[in-house]
Ligand code: SF4
């Protein structure tokens with residue numbers, strides 16, 4: 001098997017001292033229980049593929065795709081091995097050799113056909129207004145799987161007087177780099193062109209994955225506007241509501257470990273919810289909800305089992321409300337909730353909108 005992508009990660013793979021600190025708090029290893037599921041093993045398997053010492057089989061393929069790319073292992077790794085980079089490169093080589101997951105291939109096809117990963121008909125969240133300060137980019141999951149939450153977010157921005165427009169969205173493509181497929185350069189050009197046409201100063205994202213993609217993906221070089229996550233905007237605005245309910249917060253991996261936005265969402269929450277309680281695992285040690293890295297598409301049961309554990313951690317705080325600000329985390333955590341579990345789950349912006357309308361306490 002050719003391993004062109006892995007070639008450039010040789011130094012990271014050789015830097016691994018096999019200490020297994022990366023096993024601590026790896027959500028996949030916790031679920032599966034097999035050492036071969038941990039980050040160390042993913043590094044060893046990747047090196048074996050690169051050196052042509054092993055051939056890909058179903059188990060090796062599974063292990064390399066059973067990773068949320070949550071970066072918990074990188075926080076714990078004393079040798080600073082960039083496990084996510086190695087895994088992404090391994091996946092790229094596996095896909096190149098035909099070892100892909102059908103769910104991921106279908107997502108890529110759907111984006112080609114419809115502009116979103118679900119193959120859904122285009123939904124109009126379009127508020128054309130040339131010269132607004134912000135263009136809102138909502139992303140595939142928000143638009144097609146958490147539409148009610150998204151509507152509340154949009155309503156909040158209007159209520160707060162944010163000068164807002166939207167663009168003709170296509171998928172930002174961030175997920176494809178994670179699952180070994182190439183993201184579309186044409187789609188990136190389309191988004192850049194739309195942003196230019198809207199004549200905005202800033203691109204506002206609700207999805208942490210889109211946020212990261214616009215900031216880090218070379219396809220978006222020359223975007224020409226500042227990219228903000230919605231929590232960064234809310235932190236600066238006056239929020240004319242308060243709740244006495246006990247609130248806790250789940251850090252989305254793409255916002256926390258990958259973008260270093262830990263204080264910003266907490267600052268927003270503390271403005272309207274003085275009774276804030278951290279989960280035992282928070283900030284850089286927050287457990288992943290299990291939705292990331294393409295795991296939800298290829299290992300749905302595993303993904304939900306991780307979300308169940310994270311949800312239980314939220315319940316253990318005694319909070320009545322679990323907040324996050326990521327449509328993927330929101331969707332997975334809500335799917336994991338059992339009817340008898342009373343905790344309510346919202347995006348921060350959605351909850352604020354409901355508070356302002358008096359629909360929640
Ligand atoms: S913590 Fe880092 S150095 Fe230690 S085994 Fe894991 S990847 Fe290798």
Ligand code: SF4
Pocket residue numbers: 025026027028029037038039042066067068069070071072073074083084
């Ligand atoms: S990125 Fe997350 S899921 Fe993947 S090996 Fe590291 S800790 Fe485990």
